[in-house]
Amino acid sequence: MERYFFLVLFVIFALWYLSYSATRLDRLHHRVETSWANLDGLLQRRAAVALEIAKSDIADPASSLLLTAAAHQARDAQMKTRSQAESGLSGALGLLLNDGHLVEGVIERDLLRELSELTDKIRIAIAMHVDAVTRTQMVRAKPVFKIFRLAGRAPLPVTYEFEADVL
C-alpha cells in the first residue's frame, strides 16, 4: 500500500514538473517573439531614417545610391538573410557618418540625432533578443525538454548575428 502511495506522489510530482517546464519554455518562446518584434520595429525605423538621410543633403549622390540600396535590401530581406542585410546597412551608414564632415541644417541634424538614438536602442534590443534566444536554446537542449518534446512544433530560434561593432 505504502509503495503505491509514494509511486502516486512521484507521478504527481513528475506531472507537475513537466507542466511547469512546459510553461517555462512557452514563456521563453514568448520572450523570443516579443524581443524580436521590438528589434524588428526598431530596424524598420532605422531603414526609414536611412532612406531619409539618402534623400537629404547629407549624402553625396554616390553614398545616396549605396544607402538607398542597402536600406531597401534590409527592408525586404527574409528572416534568414536579415542580419546580413542589416549589417550591410550599418556599414553604409558607417561609411557616410565616419567621414566626419560637418552637417548643416536643422532637419539634417535632427535626422542624425534620431539615427544615433535609434542605434543606442537597437544595441539594447539586440542584447535582449540574443539573451532570449541563447536562453531558449540552452533550455531546449536539456534532456527533459528533448525526451518529452516539450517544445512541440515551435521552431528552434536562430541567433541574430548582428555585428555590434559596426553599429
Next chain:
Amino acid sequence: MTLKKLRIGLVCPYGWDTPGGVQNHVRDLAEYLIAKGHYVSVLAPVIDENAIPDYVTSAGKPISIPYNGAVARVLFGPIAFSRVRHWITNGKFDLLHLHEPAIPSISLLACWAAEGPLVGTFHAAAKRQKAIFAIGPILEPVIEKLSARIAVSEAARETLTEHLQTDAVVVPNGIYADRYRDGEVRAQWSGNTLGFIGRFEEPRKGLSVLLEALPIIARFAPDVRVIVAGPGDSKDFEDQIDPQLHHRFEFLGRISEKDKADFLSSVALYIAPNTGGESFGIILAEALAGGAAVVASDIPAFVSLLGNGEYGALFESENPQELAKVVIDLLREKDKRLSLARRGKEYAQRFDWDVVAENIFSIYEMALVGSNGISLSSENRAWNRFLGREGD
C-alpha cells in the same frame, strides 16, 4: 520620453527606512518617474509604517541576514509572498521593475509571482559565492522571466554572467549632478585636506585604513588634515585614534546637500578606502560630479566606476602603505590632481538622473512591446483556484 503614462511597480528588496545604495536608487528613480507624470508604486520591507511616503507599500518588517559581507535587511516567507501577490493584483501595473531579484527577498517573490514585462536590476558585484552556486538551478527559471536585465556596473554584469549565465545592459545608478556642479570652495576645508563621507563607524567603510596611512602621509605633508562627514558617534571613534593624530581630524556629523557640494569642491582629495560590500559606489559618482579628485580602493565596484583608474586614482584595498603612496603623490603634484578632477567631473555627467532615467525608460519601452500588462503567473493562478481564492 513618450507621452504615454505608465503604471510602474518598483520592488525594493531591502528595508526602506534603513540607509543603503539600493534604497536610495529606488527612491530617486520613483520620484523621478512620478515627476514625469507616471504612476509609481514601490513595494518594500518597512520598519516604521508611519514614516513612509504615499507611493510606498509596506510588505512587512524586514529581518536581518548576513549577506555579501554586510547585514542585509530583507524579507521573505509565506506572509510576505501573499502581500506581494496582493500588491501585484491590485496595482494593475503595466510593468514591474525588480531590484536585486537574485537574492532571497520580495523581489525574487515578485519575479516568481508575476507574469508580463519584468525588468530586473542587478546591483551586487561579488566574487563567486557557494550559496548562489547551490541555488542556481532553482533561481534560473525565475530569473529567466525577466524581459530585460540591467546591471549597475561592469562588475555587476560580470557577476551576473558568472553566476547565472545571462547578460545584462549596463545602466549606472543615478545622481543629481547639478546639485554638486557649483559648490563653493570654503577656506576651512581647503588646503592639504582629505575628505571622507559616510558611516565611518562601519569597518567596511575602511576609515581605519586611512587612519593607518595617516602617519606616513603626515611625514611628507605635515599640514595634512582629514575631514569626516556622516552620521555616527565621533567620540567613540576618536578614542581609537592615536592622540598624536587627534588634531588632524575634524568630524562634521551629518551635512546638508549644499554643504556636501561645497565640501567636495573644497577638499584636495576625496578618499574612499572601503574594504568591500559596495554595490556601486554612488558617493564616488557624487564626489566626481562635485569636482573632487578621488582616491579609492580597488574593490570591483570602484574599479569599474572609475574606469580602471582613468577618472580617479586606485590603491590596493586594505593596504595603508599603498594608500599613503598614492595620496602623497597626488598632494605633491597639483597639476596631476587637477586634471584628474577635471576628467572625473566631465565623466560624472553620465550618472545624472536625466541621462540614467532616460536609459532605463527606453528599456521599459522595449520590455513593453506586445504586452498586456502585469498579471499573476499561471502557476499562481492555478494555486489560488485550488485554494479557493480569487486570483485576478
